[in-house]
Amino acid sequence: MNILVTGASGQLGSEIREKSIKYSQYKFFFEDSKSLDITDFDKVEVFVVENNINVVINCAAYTAVDKAEIEERDAENINLRGVKNLTSALKDRGKLIHISTDYVFNGKSYEPYKEEDNVDPIGVYGKTKRLGEEHILTSEVESLIIRTSWVYSSFGNNFVKTMLRLGKERDELNVIFDQIGSPTYARDLALVCLNAIDKDFSKLSKIYHYSNEGVVSWYDFAKAIMEISGVVCNVHPIETKEYPTPAKRPNYSLLNKSKIKKEFNITIPYWRDSLRDCIKKIEQN
Ligand SMILES: NC(=O)c1ccc[n+]([C@@H]2O[C@H](COP(=O)([O-])OP(=O)(O)OC[C@H]3O[C@@H](n4cnc5c(N)ncnc54)[C@H](OP(=O)(O)O)[C@@H]3O)[C@@H](O)[C@H]2O)c1
Incomplete structure (x- = not known):
């Protein structure tokens, strides 16, 4: 089977590349x-046909949440048009594993979001990701959408690496305590994507939720990053309103993962264990 991983230099794409070594059957x-811009219809079509691609794992996305507020067209171009190009190229040919986000929800829930809960994105990034989902749900291509949250990795830029850098530069840091969610180590999600490749999509649901186990605020997460890494920095809790950003973010991002655990028969790592693994890897690098 031939597998195309798009957006391969991002956090998730890089983790899939590293883990793919153990999947020598593909x-x-x-x-x-640069090598494959998913917004280029002709290039995507030619690539998929010429390389006889059976499965696309789409890790390509416009992910700059704040910038998206002023670059809506660019965000939509990648998060919707790019996805349309992939389904068009895959029609009657192959399957799509697509990654989406907790930002499709408005964050007003009091219990973890289930796959079938109402969506109501509160920012441009979430809106464009939802448009991509809607397209996939109505397309004829066999697809799997995995929604995830708070992704970090030893690759790319993310909250963990920012906290490690700032923690070494400063004595004090203020971090938001009133946004709650579950971090996701991209390496754990990469394994889920790789294990999904040979599944019979016709027997699966269309949408699954995945993050690491456990619940934290950004403040708790930052405290744990400092503790595990041994960086000495005083982290103080602040309210969202004290740290205004161009894009609004959901206050509550927890995803209910019961479906993926049951149907994929997986145990999901606890967030702190995965964080420890990632920090160890960052330090080794
Ligand atoms: N990061 C998070 O906290 C988070 C949370 C929830 C869901 N997600 C979702 O998880 C998935 C993976 O996210 P990630 O954290 O790995 O993102 P990432 O590190 O930002 O990677 C995204 C990749 O997409 C590439 N890309 C952008 N436009 C493209 C295009 N037109 N054609 C091909 N590639 C393009 C980027 O390349 P360039 O850098 O060269 O532009 C980048 O390497 C995304 O679908 C994202 O929406 C992420």
């Missing part, structure tokens, strides 16, 4: 935004 094509 031939992988790792393409980044």
Whole structure:
């Protein structure tokens, strides 16, 4: 089977590349935004046909949440048009594993979001990701949408690496305590994507939720990053309103993962264990 991983130099794409070594039964094509721009219809079509691609794992996305507020067209171009190009190329040919986000929800819930709960994105990024989902749900391509949250990795830029850097530079840091969610180590999600490749999609649901186990605020997460890494920095809790950003973010991002645990028969790592693994890897690098 031939597998195309788009957005391959991002956090998730890089983790899939690293873990793919153990999946020697597949031939992988790792393409980044330069080698395969998913918004280029012709290039996507030719690539998929010429390389006889059976499965696309779409890690390509416009992910700059704040910038999206002023670059809506660019965000939609990648998060919707790019996805349309992939389904068009895959029609009658292959399957799509697509990654989406907790930002499709408005964050006003008091219990973890289930896959079938009402969506109501509160920012441009979430809106464009939802448009991508809606397209996939109505397309004829066999697809799997995995919604995830608070992704970090030893690759790329993310909250963990920012906290490690700032923690070494400063004595004090203020971090928001009134946004609650579950972090996701991209390496754990990468394994879920790789294990999904040979599943019979016709027997699966269309949408699954995945993050690490446990619940934290950004403040708790930052405290744990300092503790585990041994960085000495005083972290103080602040309210969201004390740290205004161009894009609004959901206050409550917890995803109910019962479905993926049951149907994929997986145990999900606890967030702190995965964080420890990631920090160890960052320090080794
Ligand atoms: N990061 C999070 O906290 C988070 C949370 C929830 C869901 N997600 C979702 O998880 C998935 C993976 O996220 P991630 O954290 O791995 O993101 P990431 O590190 O930002 O990677 C996204 C990749 O997409 C590439 N890309 C952008 N435009 C492209 C295009 N037109 N054609 C091909 N590639 C393009 C980017 O390349 P360039 O850098 O060269 O532009 C980048 O390497 C995304 O679908 C994202 O929406 C992420």
